Amino acid sequence: xxxxxxxxxxxxxxxxxxxxxxxxxxxxxxxxxxxxxxxxxxxxxxxxxxxxxxxxxxxxxxxxxxxxxxxxxxxxxxxxxxxxxxxxxxxxxxxxxxxxxxxxxxxxxxxxxxxxxxxxxxxxxxxxxxxxxxxxxxxxxxxxxxxxxxxxxxxxxxxxxxxxxxxxxxxxxxxxxxxxxxxxxxxxxxxxxxxxxxxxxxxxxxxxxxxxxxxxxxxxxxxxxxxxxxxxxxxxxxxxxxxxxxxxxxxxxxxxxxxxxxxxxxxxxxxxxxxxxxxxxxxxxxxxxxxxxxxxxxxxxxxxxxxxxxxxxxxxxxxxxxxxxxxxxxxxxxxxxxx
Numbered sequence: 001x002x003x004x005x006x007x008x009x010x011x012x013x014x015x016x017x018x019x020x021x022x023x024x025x026x027x028x029x030x031x032x033x034x035x036x037x038x039x040x041x042x043x044x045x046x047x048x049x050x051x052x053x054x055x056x057x058x059x060x061x062x063x064x065x066x067x068x069x070x071x072x073x074x075x076x077x078x079x080x081x082x083x084x085x086x087x088x089x090x091x092x093x094x095x096x097x098x099x100x101x102x103x104x105x106x107x108x109x110x111x112x113x114x115x116x117x118x119x120x121x122x123x124x125x126x127x128x129x130x131x132x133x134x135x136x137x138x139x140x141x142x143x144x145x146x147x148x149x150x151x152x153x154x155x156x157x158x159x160x161x162x163x164x165x166x167x168x169x170x171x172x173x174x175x176x177x178x179x180x181x182x183x184x185x186x187x188x189x190x191x192x193x194x195x196x197x198x199x200x201x202x203x204x205x206x207x208x209x210x211x212x213x214x215x216x217x218x219x220x221x222x223x224x225x226x227x228x229x230x231x232x233x234x235x236x237x238x239x240x241x242x243x244x245x246x247x248x249x250x251x252x253x254x255x256x257x258x259x260x261x262x263x264x265x266x267x268x269x270x271x272x273x274x275x276x277x278x279x280x281x282x283x284x285x286x287x288x289x290x291x292x293x294x295x296x297x298x299x300x301x302x303x304x305x306x307x308x309x310x311x312x313x314x315x316x317x318x319x320x321x322x323x324x325x326x327x328x329x330x331x332x333x334x335x336x337x338x339x
Contacts, residue, residue: 002078005308009073016063023059054327061324068317076313077306089129090190090293091146091183094119095175097197097225099137100162100245101255104198106231107277112160114276115196115225118283119157122194123150125287132182135160136175138167142182170200172265173209176220180213190293194286195265196223196276199258206261210269219293220269221286222262225276230256 004010096119102112123131131153133143143156162168172195179193193213199222210220232244232252245253259273266273271289274282 002076003306005075005077005306007074009070012070012073013067015066019059019063019066023056027055058324058327061320061327065317065320065324068313068320072310072313072317075308075310077308087128087148088295088297089148090192090290090295091130091132092126092192092194092290093132093134093146093179093182094122094194095134095136095140095179095196096157096160097137097170097195098135098160098162098164099170099198099200100168100233101170101198101200102225103162103234104226104231104255105234106227106229106257107225110234111198111225111276112162115223116157116160118223118276118279119196120154121280122283122286123153123157125283126290129290132179133157134175134178134182135164136171136178137162137165138169138171139165140171140174140178141165142178145182146184170197172197172206176206176209176213176218180216180218183218189296190219190290191217192219192221192271192290192293193269194221194223195262196225197262198226198255199224199262199265200255207264207268210265214268214270218269219271219289220266221271221289222266222269222273223276223282223286224257224259224262224273226255226257228257228259230254 096115098112102110102115104111107114127150130146130148131144131150132146133153133156134140135143143160144153147153175195176193183191213220231254233255235243235245247253259275263273272285274285276282278285
């Protein structure tokens with residue numbers, strides 16, 4: 001499939017019809033101006049040798065050269081070949097809690113926004129590994145299967161919101177189960193699940209589920225969002241101030257980070273627990289943990305190598321410009337008409 005590396009240069013092609021109109025306008029103006037000087041034979045003696053044919057030939061060569069230069073500057077490319085590339089990587093799922101409690105603002109700007117920023121940096125740090133995304137709250141769903149498409153992962157994380165899931169709450173066991181089901185069935189590579197949540201699990205068997213997953217070869221790393229002091233959960237439309245969720249008694253609901261629960265969860269899952277507020281230090285620690293996992297060799301295909309064809313347009317353009325410069329405006333033969 002042919003593509004252009006710099007397609008905006010193709011806008012130069014709009015200059016061709018504009019130049020054509022200018023040349024036709026000039027020819028019309030010249031004929032009209034010379035007709036006022038005298039009869040054609042008299043003017044031809046005063047201005048001998050001017051060639052209307054050469055006028056159009058020279059300008060035609062310039063126009064054609066401009067077309068070729070526009071294509072050369074746009075640099076047409078084509079995939080040279082599908083070159084097999086091998087890559088050694090582990091498989092990593094990132095499970096992001098998108099429950100309403102993640103909207104709490106006990107960390108700025110909010111738990112969810114800080115978590116999204118953290119995950120996007122983490123994706124960059126984990127380049128070279130296969131990454132998948134799971135979003136969860138009271139239920140869990142696979143947002144992106146294991147892939148090396150890091151740009152897509154970044155885009156999905158940037159758009160994460162509690163509106164994407166109707167079942168509220170925090171079902172960590174369901175996220176663990178979904179990750180376990182979503183890994184490739186073929187053994188041989190290290191597997192990790194990075195849970196990013198406030199730890200307010202509404203199910204009782206998260207630790208047992210983590211231990212079971214670890215027994216099957218899945219290492220679980222947990223990242224806590226929020227603070228132990230906690231904060232209220234904003235309600236209503238985003239941007240509203242002072243509106244918070246309340247319980248049946250009318251009291252404002254406070255959500256708190258359960259870091260102790262996350263430590264137990266990570267310990268049972270053979271991993272470690274961190275906090276979002278640790279920032280780059282936590283990202284580098286996770287990078288090291290993933291780096292210790294067993295790698296397996298994958299074969300992917302590279303489409304990033306393209307062959308350029310600009311030279312097929314550039315050389316003819318220079319030849320046409322050279323020919324245009326060599327041709328004179330005057331004819332060597334008898335005087336032409338007024339043009």
